Amino acid sequence: MVAATSDQISTSHGPVQGVREGDLTVFRDVPYARPPIGGGRFAVPTAAEPWMEPRSAPRNQTSAPQRTRALPGLDVAPLIGTGWSGDHDYLTLDIWQPAAATGALPVLVFIHGGGFVVGSKQASVQDGASFARDGILYLAINYRLGVEGFLPIPGVPTNLGLRDMIAGLEWVRDNIAAFGGDPANVTVFGESAGGMAIADLVTSPLAKGLFRRAIVQSGHGGMTRHVEVAQRLVKKLAKLLGVSPDRAGFESVAPGDRLLDAVEKVSLPTTRLDLRGADGREPVFGISRFVPVHGDDVLPVEPLEALRQGAGSEVDLLIGSNAEEMNLYLVPSGVRKKVGRFLAWFVLRKSQPRAWAVLKAYGLGKGGGTAGDVLNRALTDLVFRWAGRRFAEEHRGRTHVYEFEWRSPRYDGELGAAHGMELPFVFDSLATCTGEEGLCGTAPPQELATRVHRIWVDFARDGWLPWEPFDRNTRIVYRLAAGEARFEPPMPAAAFLP
Numbered sequence: 001m002v003a004a005t006s007d008q009i010s011t012s013h014g015p016v017q018g019v020r021e022g023d024l025t026v027f028r029d030v031p032y033a034r035p036p037i038g039g040g041r042f043a044v045p046t047a048a049e050p051w052m053e054p055r056s057a058p059r060n061q062t063s064a065p066q067r068t069r070a071l072p073g074l075d076v077a078p079l080i081g082t083g084w085s086g087d088h089d090y091l092t093l094d095i096w097q098p099a100a101a102t103g104a105l106p107v108l109v110f111i112h113g114g115g116f117v118v119g120s121k122q123a124s125v126q127d128g129a130s131f132a133r134d135g136i137l138y139l140a141i142n143y144r145l146g147v148e149g150f151l152p153i154p155g156v157p158t159n160l161g162l163r164d165m166i167a168g169l170e171w172v173r174d175n176i177a178a179f180g181g182d183p184a185n186v187t188v189f190g191e192s193a194g195g196m197a198i199a200d201l202v203t204s205p206l207a208k209g210l211f212r213r214a215i216v217q218s219g220h221g222g223m224t225r226h227v228e229v230a231q232r233l234v235k236k237l238a239k240l241l242g243v244s245p246d247r248a249g250f251e252s253v254a255p256g257d258r259l260l261d262a263v264e265k266v267s268l269p270t271t272r273l274d275l276r277g278a279d280g281r282e283p284v285f286g287i288s289r290f291v292p293v294h295g296d297d298v299l300p301v302e303p304l305e306a307l308r309q310g311a312g313s314e315v316d317l318l319i320g321s322n323a324e325e326m327n328l329y330l331v332p333s334g335v336r337k338k339v340g341r342f343l344a345w346f347v348l349r350k351s352q353p354r355a356w357a358v359l360k361a362y363g364l365g366k367g368g369g370t371a372g373d374v375l376n377r378a379l380t381d382l383v384f385r386w387a388g389r390r391f392a393e394e395h396r397g398r399t400h401v402y403e404f405e406w407r408s409p410r411y412d413g414e415l416g417a418a419h420g421m422e423l424p425f426v427f428d429s430l431a432t433c434t435g436e437e438g439l440c441g442t443a444p445p446q447e448l449a450t451r452v453h454r455i456w457v458d459f460a461r462d463g464w465l466p467w468e469p470f471d472r473n474t475r476i477v478y479r480l481a482a483g484e485a486r487f488e489p490p491m492p493a494a495a496f497l498p
Contacts, residue, residue, distance in 0.1 A: 007019070007020060007025055008054050009027070009178050009179055010178060011030070011175045011178060012047075012171075012174055012175055013031065013047065013048045013049070013050050013051065014050050014051035014052060014053075014054075014055060015051075015052075015053070015054040015055065016030050016054065016055050016056070017054040017055060017056035018095075018097065019056075020099065021129070023098070023099045023100060023133070024096055024097060024098060024099055024129055024132045024133070025096075025097045025099050026094065026095070026096055026097070026129075027094065027095040027097070027179075028092075028094045028122075029062055029089075029092040029093075029094065030055070030092055030093050030094070030095065031048035031055075031089070031091065031092050032045075032048065032091060032092065032093055032141070032167055032168045032171035033045035033046060033047065033048055033091040033164065033167050033168075033171075034046050034047070034048055034049060034091070035088050035089040035090070035091060036088065036090075036091060036144055036148060036160075037088045041148060041251065041255075042148065042153065042156040042157075042160070042247055042250070042251065043157065044157050044160070044163050044167075045091060045160075045163055045164050045167040048091075061081055061082050061083075061085060061120055061122050062085065062087055062089075062090045062092060062120065062121070062122065062142060063081055063083070063084050063085070063090060063119065063120035063121075063122075063142060064084070064090055064142060064143065064144050064145040064146070064148065064149065065084050065145070065146070065148070065255040065256070065259070065260065066083060066084050066114075066117060066118045066119070066145055066146065066260070067083065067084070067118070067260045067263070067264060068080055068081070068082070068083045068118050071328075071332040071333070072332050072333065072334075073332055073410075073411070073437055074332050074410070074437055074439065075433075075435070075437040075438060075439075077123070077124070078123060078124045078125040078424075078432040078433050078438075078439070079123055079125055079420055079423065079433075079439065080112075080113075080114050080118050080119050080120065080123055081118075081119060081120030081122060081123040082120075083118075088255070090142045091142060091143070091144075091164060091167075091168075092121075092142055093121065093139050093140060093141045093142070093168055093171070094121055094122065094128065094139065094140045095128075095137070095138070095139050095179060096128035096129055096131065096132035096137070096138040096139075097132060097137055097179050097180065098132050098133070098135055098136075098137070098180075104177075104180065104181065104182035104185070105135065105136065105137040105180050105181050105182060106135075106136055106137065106181075106182060106185045106187070106460050106461045106462075107136070107137045107138075107139065107172065107176055107181040107182060107183070107185060107186045107187065107460075108128075108131055108136045108137070108138050108139070108186075108187050108189065108456075108460045109138075109139045109140075109141065109168075109169065109172060109186060109187070109188045109189070109211070110126055110128070110138070110139070110140045110141070110188075110189055110190060110194070111140075111141060111143070111165060111188065111189070111190035111194035111195075111197050111198055112126065112140065112141075112142075112190070112191070112193075112194050113190065113191045113192030113193040113194040113195065113218075113219075113420075114145070114192065114193055114194075115192070115193050115287060115288035115290070116145055116146065116149065116150045116161065116193045116196075116288055116290040116291055116292075117145050117146045117263060117267070117288060117290055118145070119145070119193070119194075120142065121140035121141055121142045122140070124429070124432045125423045125424050125427060125429050125432045125433055126140065126423065126427055126429070127427060127429055127432070128140060128427075130427055130428040130429060130453060131427075131456075131457065131460070134453075134454075134457045135457075135461070136457060136460050136461070137176065137179060137180060137181040139172060139176075141164075141165060141168040142164075143161045143162075143164035143165050143168070144160050144161045144164050145161060145290070146259075146263050146290050147237070147250060147259060147263060147290075148160060148161075148255070149161030149164070149290070150290040150291060150292060150293075151230075151233065151234060151237065151250075151290065152227050152230045152231065152234065152293050153234055153245070153246060153247055153250050154231075154234070154245065154246045154247065155246050155247035155248075156247050156250075158227060158293055158296040158298065159292050159293060159296060159298040159299065161197070161292070162197060162200060162201065162204070162292055162298050162299075163206075163298065165197060165201060165207075166201070166204070166206050166207050166210065166298075169186070169188070169201075169207065169210040169211065170210065172186060172210075173186075173210060184212065185212060186210070186211040186212055186213075187211060187212065187213040187214065187215065187459065187460040188201065188210075188211045188213075188214050188215070189214065189215030189216070189217065189456070190215075190216070190217065190219065191217040191218055191219070191420065191422075191423055192217070192218050192219060192419065192420065193219070193288070193291075194217075194219070195216040195217045195218050195219020195220070195319075196216075196219040196220065196221070196223050196291070196292070197219075197292070198214050198215070198216050198219065199214075199216045199219050199220050199221040199303060199319075199391055200221055200224065200292050200298075200299055200303055201214075202214050202216075202221070202303075202307075202311070202312035202315050202317065202395075203221060203299065203303040203306035203307060203311040203312050204298050204299055204311075205297070205300065205311070206297065206298055208314075211315065212315065212316065212463075213315060213316040213317070213318070213459065213460070213463055214312075214315050214316070214317050214318070215317075215318045215319070215456065215459065216317065216318070216319040216320075216388070216391070217320065217321075217422060217423075217426070218320075218321050218322060218325060218384055218388075218419055218420070218422075219319075219388070220303075220319070220384075220387045220388040220390065220391040221302070221303025221304055221306075221307070221391050222283055222303070222304065222387045222390065222391070222497070223283050223284050223291050223292075223387075224283070224291060224292045224293060224294045224299060224302060224303060225275065225277070225283065225284075225291060225292075225293050225294070226277065226293065226294060226295050227293045227294075227295045227296065228295075229275060229276075229277055230275070230291075230293045231245075232273065232274065232275060233266070233273065233275065233289055233290075236266055236271075236273050237262055237263075237266055238250070240262045240265060240266060241253055241258070241259070241262050263290075266289055267288070267289050269286055273289070275289070276350075276351070279353075279498075280353035281351060281352060281353065282350060282351035282352075283351075284351075285351040285352075285379060285382065285383050286347075286350060286351060287329075287383065303391070304390065304391065304394050304498070307391070307394035307395050307396065308394055310396050312395060312396070312397060313395070313396035313397040314397060315397055316397060316398045316399075316459075316463050317392070317395050317397060317398065317399045317400070318400045318401075318402065318459055318465065319388055319391060319392050319395075319399070319400075319401055319402075320388065320401055320402030320403055320404065320477075320478075320480075321384045321385045321388050321403060321404070322384070322403070322404045322405075322417045322418060322419060322420075322421050322422055323380075323385075323403055323404065323405040323407075323416070323417035324376075324380060324407070324416040324417045324418055325379075325380045325383065325384040325385065325417075325418065325419040326376045326377075326379045326380045326383065326384075326418075326419070327376065327380075327414065327415055327416050327417075327418035327419070328415070328418040328419035328420060328421075329419070330372065330375075330376050331411050331414050331415050331418070332411065332415070335372070336370075336372035336373065336375075336376050336414075337370075337372055338372065339370070339371050339372035339375055340371050341359075341364065341371045343371070344359055344364070344371040344372065344374065344375040345359060347375065348375065348378065348379070352382065352496060354496055357495075357496070358378050358382070358492075358493075358496050359371075359374055359375065359378060361378075361492040361493075361495065361496075362374045362377050362378040362381075362492055363377070378492075378493070381491045381492070381493035382493045382496065382497060384419070385403075385491065385493075386490075386491045386493035386494060386497060387493075387497060388401075389401065389488075389490075389491070390497060390498075392470050393471070393472040398463075398469055399469055399470050399471070400465050400467065400468075400469055400470055400478070401470040401476070401477045401478070401488075402455075402477065402478045402479075402480055403477050403478070403479050403480065403488075404417060404421060404422040404425070404452075404480045404481065405417050405479055405480065405481045405482065406421065406425070406444075406445070406448055406480070406481040408421055408439060408440050408441050408444070409441040410438075410439065410440075410441050415439075418439075420439065421439060421440070422452070422480070424439065424440060424444070424449065425444075425448055425449040425452040425453065425480075426452055426453060426456050427453065428449045428450065428453040429449075430444050430446060430449050448480070448481060451480075451483065452480050455480075465478075466478070467485035468485060474487070475487050475488050475489070475490075476488075
């Protein structure tokens with residue numbers, strides 16, 4: 001089969017018009033489902049209305065309703081986009097197509113991050129041109145966020161954001177051959193909340209067969225709540241809005257400032273809201289109130305348990321984390337320097353019943369640095385690194401683990417290998433995050449971006465990786481900056497997570 005090179009392609013819903021950009025053709029804002037408005041706002045995604053005339057979308061920044069916030073001294077727009085434009089027709093995807101490729105192309109589908117409350121498929125750091133340049137048919141998907149996407153409102157289907165992603169992947173299965181892609185060679189990948197979502201989809205019976213490989217960047221399947229626990233968030237938001245905690249109540253509040261005000265307020269760390277489970281743990285550690293729930297048809301059981309039962313064993317998995325994830329949350333804000341012993345305990349105690357034991361295991365009072373340093377290391381492992389290794393341990397299929405350890409010089413060298421730092425290297429898009437307020441500083445190493453990007457390209461093409469698989473005995477982890485694989489012993493966090 002020869003890849004389609006025409007600027008106009010027919011899909012199952014209607015023709016779409018691409019735009020030539022050098023050697024690539026880009027199709028933007030292609031609908032994979034009807035806009036989530038009116039009766040569809042809190043409904044499962046359904047097929048887009050057919051159209052007859054070629055649909056050509058301008059280059060814009062579509063996203064779900066959201067409110068973005070700045071970080072002191074850091075340009076976050078390349079990472080999460082520029083925010084909501086007010087457009088409700090955002091259940092769309094973008095496609096980057098190599099203009100002169102032959103054969104059925106490998107397909108790579110990206111799910112953006114943003115704590116399930118912000119983000120966009122068109123954030124500049126994740127521009128798909130670099131993958132298309134290297135012979136990959138690249139797609140990026142928008143999905144519902146916040147209240148519409150991840151609030152289990154009584155009378156509303158649960159996990160609508162995940163259902164959107166599944167609908168997008170079904171669109172890929174049914175239409176990607178028309179763009180020259182191979183529907184039998186699809187790799188999904190995502191970062192942060194997008195990585196969490198990918199990990200969940202690996203275990204979901206509704207996503208089975210929709211992809212062959214998965215890449216989970218700074219994510220895992222441990223950040224889900226039982227529906228009953230998440231109902232506390234429903235009631236809290238309904239009280240803030242002055243509406244009934246059901247479908248009718250939330251439908252009475254239109255998407256916009258009033259709803260976003262409530263989301264912002266309920267997300268504050270000072271808001272009194274207990275989302276701990278029966279074991280006394282809060283699996284999201286306060287990072288986001290809005291996450292997928294388990295106990296429905298999308299995620300019948302917790303993802304780790306689903307892995308133990310063999311879910312996702314047919315999927316090749318590449319999963320990893322950054323060495324200093326929590327620096328993004330605690331360094332620009334100055335919090336890491338301000339935290340004392342009691343505050344470190346108090347913050348951790350909200351999510352982890354054995355908070356003092358955790359802090360001592362990470363060096364508190366034993367020469368491990370300040371309380372802020374200790375809290376930072378502990379949360380990096382609990383929230384990201386060890387939780388990701390646990391997902392790798394339980395996955396029954398082929399599994400590889402990486403660690404991204406290059407340290408950004410920003411904030412007098414304290415930002416380091418923070419959350420999100422791998423993105424401009426994976427996408428070979430360093431220019432988007434370079435500068436005085438850029439994530440990577442003024443002179444990030446292009447050689448590293450070239451190497452890391454090539455690893456992702458090779459894995460998407462045929463699953464090849466330059467190091468051995470991971471299991472709970474061999475524990476082989478590939479350090480991307482060093483370019484070496486080595487044994488990684490269990491972390492202190494192992495005693496505190498299931």
